[in-house]
Amino acid sequence: MKEILERLGIKEINSGAYCGEWLDTKGKIIEVFSPIDDSLLAKVKSASAEDFNTIMHKSKEAFKTWRMIPAPQRGEIVRQIGLELRKFKGDLGKLVTIEMGKIFTEGLGEVQEMIDMADFAVGLSRQLYGATMPSERPLHRMYEQWHPLGVIGIISAFNFPVAVWAWNAFIAGVCGDTMVWKPSSFTPLTAIAVTNIVHKVVERNNIPKAIFNLVIGPGSDIGEKLINDKDILLISATGSCQMGKRVHQAIAKRYGRAILELGGNNAIIVMEDANLELALKAVLFGAVGTAGQRCTTTRRVILHEKIFNAFAKKLKSAYSTIPIGDPLDKNILMGPLVDQSSVIEYQNALEKIKIQGGEIFYGGKVLNENVPGKLYVQPTIVIARNDMPIVQDETFAPILYLIKMKDINEAIALHNDVPQGLSSSIFTNNLQYAEQFLSHKGSDCGIANVNIGTSGAEIGGAFGGEKETGGGREAGSDSWKAYMRRQTNTINWGKEMPLAQGVEFDVE
Numbered sequence: 001m002k003e004i005l006e007r008l009g010i011k012e013i014n015s016g017a018y019c020g021e022w023l024d025t026k027g028k029i030i031e032v033f034s035p036i037d038d039s040l041l042a043k044v045k046s047a048s049a050e051d052f053n054t055i056m057h058k059s060k061e062a063f064k065t066w067r068m069i070p071a072p073q074r075g076e077i078v079r080q081i082g083l084e085l086r087k088f089k090g091d092l093g094k095l096v097t098i099e100m101g102k103i104f105t106e107g108l109g110e111v112q113e114m115i116d117m118a119d120f121a122v123g124l125s126r127q128l129y130g131a132t133m134p135s136e137r138p139l140h141r142m143y144e145q146w147h148p149l150g151v152i153g154i155i156s157a158f159n160f161p162v163a164v165w166a167w168n169a170f171i172a173g174v175c176g177d178t179m180v181w182k183p184s185s186f187t188p189l190t191a192i193a194v195t196n197i198v199h200k201v202v203e204r205n206n207i208p209k210a211i212f213n214l215v216i217g218p219g220s221d222i223g224e225k226l227i228n229d230k231d232i233l234l235i236s237a238t239g240s241c242q243m244g245k246r247v248h249q250a251i252a253k254r255y256g257r258a259i260l261e262l263g264g265n266n267a268i269i270v271m272e273d274a275n276l277e278l279a280l281k282a283v284l285f286g287a288v289g290t291a292g293q294r295c296t297t298t299r300r301v302i303l304h305e306k307i308f309n310a311f312a313k314k315l316k317s318a319y320s321t322i323p324i325g326d327p328l329d330k331n332i333l334m335g336p337l338v339d340q341s342s343v344i345e346y347q348n349a350l351e352k353i354k355i356q357g358g359e360i361f362y363g364g365k366v367l368n369e370n371v372p373g374k375l376y377v378q379p380t381i382v383i384a385r386n387d388m389p390i391v392q393d394e395t396f397a398p399i400l401y402l403i404k405m406k407d408i409n410e411a412i413a414l415h416n417d418v419p420q421g422l423s424s425s426i427f428t429n430n431l432q433y434a435e436q437f438l439s440h441k442g443s444d445c446g447i448a449n450v451n452i453g454t455s456g457a458e459i460g461g462a463f464g465g466e467k468e469t470g471g472g473r474e475a476g477s478d479s480w481k482a483y484m485r486r487q488t489n490t491i492n493w494g495k496e497m498p499l500a501q502g503v504e505f506d507v508e
């Protein structure tokens with residue numbers, strides 16, 4: 001453990017501000033504890049207002065040079081970061097597990113997601129295409145080009161402490177932006193480790209140093225500065241719907257741009273003809289994986305009445321065999337929640353479930369035996385109705401609601417009847433059901449799958465969702481466009497001055 005921290009450059013007390021160099025920060029000390037056993041991992045001296053200003057200043061200066069470096073050369077820097085990440089995959093994956101509690105295979109998967117993102121961004125650095133469109137005027141050429149935007153802000157959550165940064169940072173990097181990253185206060189060490197890896201690459205290349213910057217501090221202080229700074233032209237924020245609303249309002253006030261990736265209330269519909277074994281596997285990973293702390297976690301299973309009892313029974317018996325404990329142990333499938341407030345949220349949700357008429361079908365207890373710490377809970381199955389207020393909310397814990405339906409129309413109606421719209425899926429072998437689910441009158445989510453679960457999306461697609469999920473898209477496809485400034489250019493290479501739409505304005 002000590003060696004891992006050392007290899008990743010984590011000291012006993014770490015600076016919480018980086019802009020090409022680590023600043024001698026002046027803010028409050030954050031103590032970082034492992035949710036596994038409550039042990040103290042290290043301390044971070046958070047950034048002060050002055051440190052934040054230094055970062056902003058350097059970041060804006062760096063942008064002036066970085067934007068003029070050809071995109072494929074910017075891609076080369078991201079390629080080198082990807083190579084370094086490959087070297088540190090084991091250590092960084094382990095630190096993810098130690099700092100936020102997901103099981104080690106998921107910690108490794110998260111670093112792999114960063115590596116995949118780096119590869120994607122390197123290719124993208126040669127494909128920032130703009131379109132050419134026919135001008136309606138003779139001897140005119142019209143086209144669009146994409147310019148770097150400026151300094152962008154990245155606010156990431158504890159549950160994907162490094163991958164979500166990579167989604168944003170590698171795309172923004174090849175797009176020619178510089179950036180300021182504010183990680184969750186639960187997971188500053190992985191952010192410092194990643195920044196140390198980036199630093200190696202920045203140091204050995206002849207590029208401005210303050211491209212991939214980091215600022216650590218409380219949301220109420222540093223977070224507020226970030227979202228209100230008019231020089232940050234885009235904020236990409238991941239977190240709860242409440243946080244997103246605050247961020248969005250602050251950004252709207254100053255005409256900034258936002259990519260919001262907020263809460264989900266993801267459901268799997270299981271039709272009467274579905275392969276139940278397949279559906280069971282997907283529900284288990286979706287609901288129990290990462291201890292229910294993904295934005296893509298499966299929170300509702302909408303079951304056809306004909307298979308409701310059979311599926312619920314199978315699920316219950318699978319839940320009873322899930323090994324819970326130290327997430328570094330490879331036999332364990334579910335680790336702890338991230339902190340005490342999450343455990344309290346889990347307990348409060350269970351109280352509300354009872355009051356609102358839900359039936360706790362399995363689980364519902366905080367574990368205090370045979371686990372190494374205080375943050376372990378039982379994954380929980382609840383038989384519920386979709387319109388219960390608690391079901392409409394995202395509780396960031398492993399609580400799964402089973403909801404009964406009688407046909408595909410009711411299934412889709414229930415599915416869409418929540419405020420959030422991130423990820424969704426249907427299990428069926430019936431082509432008509434599947435296509436209806438994917439059609440304009442089907443799932444209203446940003447992600448809709450057939451015969452695979454709601455979580456664990458690949459980076460190649462655009463990631464994000466609708467309604468209170470915030471509408472942003474990150475990672476693959478053409479998500480990069482939000483990180484750039486589109487410019488439409490029309491060039492007259494003739495000797496006349498014709499006007500568009502046939503307007504005549506000739507002075508005699």
Ligand code: UN1
Nearest residue numbers: 160294295296455456457
């Ligand atoms: C998140 O929980 O914020 O699709 C992101 C998934 C992961 C990303 C989740 N690739 O579950």
